Amino acid sequence: MTGGEKHLLIPKIEDGIVIDHIPSGFGLRILEVIHRYAEMTSTVGTVGLNYTSSKLGKKDMIKLSAEELPAPVLQHISMVCPGVTIKRIKNYQVDKKFTISLPDVMIGLARCRNPSCVTHHERDVVTRFRCVDAASQRYKCAFCERIFALKELEIIA
DSSP: OOTTOOOOSSOOOSSEEEEEEEETTOHHHHHHHHTTSGGGTTOOEEEEEEEEETTTEEEEEEEESOSOOOHHHHHHHHHHSTTOEEEEEETTEEEEEEEOOOOSEEESSEEOSOTTSGGGTOTTOOOEEEEEETTTTEEEETTTOOEEEGGGSEEOO
């Protein structure tokens, strides 16, 4: 192979989903998130770790044999790793491409850090957070009304 040639380490897929521009080290965590959902547990996937990337330096990549990723899966991925690129592939070509960002509302995807919050004491209460500042990634609990940075919340994975 000469210096100008590219070598594919993960083969192209005919149809499916590619999750790209994953910061190095987050690929396996995103795969865990995907397989947390019952409808995704039998999905065939390929994971590539530590690829060279001009954008990130090093990146991970996931290819899935799925037509779409359900909205809750996308939302969960956006909390673990905002900014990844999702590509839908049809006939070996990118059919649709978008970057996921943090959700405005998170329901049942993170635990409140306030030990006095009702979500810790009532069995059937599902956590709910609303984004109050996207730039600083700050979320407000719908129950105790405390505001937390996303990195302070315990993401349920």
